[in-house]
Amino acid sequence: MAQQKPKTNPGRYFEDYAVGQTLVHAVPRTVSGGERALYHALYPARHALYSSDEFARACGLPASPIDDLAAFHVVFGKTVPDVSLNAVANLGYAEGRWLKPVYQGDTLRSESEVIGLKQNSNGKTGVVYVRTRGLNQRDETVMEYVRWVMVRKKNLEAGAPETVLPDLKPALDASDLVIPDGLDFSNYDFSLAGEPHRWGDYEVGETIDHVDGVTIEEAEHMMATRLWQNTAKVHFDLTFRPEGRLIYGGHVISMARALSFNGLANAQMIAGLNAGAHANPCFAGDTIKAFSEVLDKAETAAPGVGAIRLRLVATKGDVQDVHNGQKDEKGRYKTDILLDLDYWALMPI
Template sequence: MAKTNPGRFFEDYTLGQQIQHAVPRTVTSGERALYHALYPARHALYSSDAFARGCGLAGSPLDDLAAFHIVFGKTVPDISLNAVANLGYAEGRWLQPVYPGDTLRARSTVIGLKENSSGKTGVVYVRSEGLNQRDEVVMSYCRWVMVKKRDPQAPAPAPVVPALADAIAPADLVIPVGLDFSSYDFTLAGEAHRWGDYEIGEQIDHVDGVTIEQAEHMMATRLWQNTSKVHFDATVRPDGQRLIYGGHVISLARGLSFNGLANAQMVVGLNGGAHANPCFAGTTVHAWSEVLDKAETAAPGIGAIRLRLVARSGGEAFTRKAEDGRYLPHVLLDLDYWALIPL
């Protein structure tokens, strides 16, 4: 009997199926240090215990996207080991901070299935949750993945495409207990811009660029224990190239956004996202943002700002799609998220 795991194929999923993912991960302060070595991450709340305590937290939590990568990586062996592409995200919410010493695990529920017209692949929709050692849900998100079929002749399931919200309502955003920006130190944070300084429709070119190295991408993907074959095995793709993990691009772009959005401290909602074009080692990534919405919150001194974050590999800033609605070839990432910012 075979003891190895070839991964699930499209016909192995059923609607409502619940999957408990293996290998819990205990987070240490080394996780944060390595995250900051891999990306240009400089947001003060995640860099300084003293700054975080000044904002009402017990200390500096793990970067929100680092927590996302850990939870995401847990799901890969069961959801996307045989994926052709990760297609999108929706309804992502960070429900409480993750601190060094926390142990994270993940579980997923299949919420939709739809075979593609070719009969060779299908789209699997899942809602994944990350839980800590107290069985508290620290984050939840939906994603949909194109997965290969083991047998193209296998019958297609009845198509079910879940109805997902276009955006998370501001009232549904969860603000960490105790977070308070009423005594926020703008000098230490690095910029003076606050919630009221941003206008809906405003666009910000983040100026800087980062060239992706193969070694750092491989290190990051191993760190998150992401086992997707396309990131490691150069023989999987016809072009012989290893695909850069989409989360690597997300973190690069978020780090670059510090220049102009240094005070957009905490990511608390993921409204949607698309990895518009593949990314490979040697690509230089630039980023720009657009303010999509703003909302006040009941927490002291805290506002919410909805941002579109676009990563690009050249081309002009502030361009995303052609006249036919398709992404332009230089667009790598189109991410829609909510962040917390001082009023």
């Protein structure tokens, strides 16, 4: 009897990647109002542009898009079976740009290119760098980003590949950002948006404590991770991390972004992702709080629209304890820091 080939997918290991390799990710997804409803049920998301078609139309868009991070999660989730199914950790992000809003009825798919490899000194793991693009049904790129993950080796005897480290920008310039067609904040309604603070009210170096906190629940993070069709084993299977199911890092990002509404209600659209680190693991029962630091500001060519660069820090401890020191003397994040995210947002001038 002929030996049958395996029909299941164990996921790629570090030795299965090669620089220049293109990964076409399976299962395109058509988004609907269901994504918005579930996103707003899972997170305290309240930004007006993503809540109201009428508010979005008053800002020059044809309708309310789905939240930028919801679109990110859909694109990201497609990549997991090919990039991070056997990952130890998702290490960082760079050069992320939102290029087109995603509307109900759009169908998203993902492709990634391997742009870097580095085996770790222990010989058991390595770091894989990929540039991912999310495309819609018209083959238009709606977003792109680089991320790097630590991936297990299956064959510890496999030789180390040549080290290739991509040359990545430490931060996007404001000129790299793409403003959605038609976006116009000239007649922006601050009362409906929820806060009076505009672009000119924020100063570089200012820190904003977002006050509120949310305790992460086991059921909610597993529902969210399934919603984005993220199949990473560490989020579901306790045998991989007996101390608890690891909370999907995107769940922490969305929770922190939603908390930032209190103080940044008018930072309506995310346009760029400069850098990001999941500093420490998050588990059910952790209470997330957040603060933001204003890093930079820039005008744009769109009427009434300014760009603001923000550092969003999520912590499971008291925010006041970490304002002035998120790292120890060796440069390592303190254990209370969950997320350190550097991004550009669009705000009315």
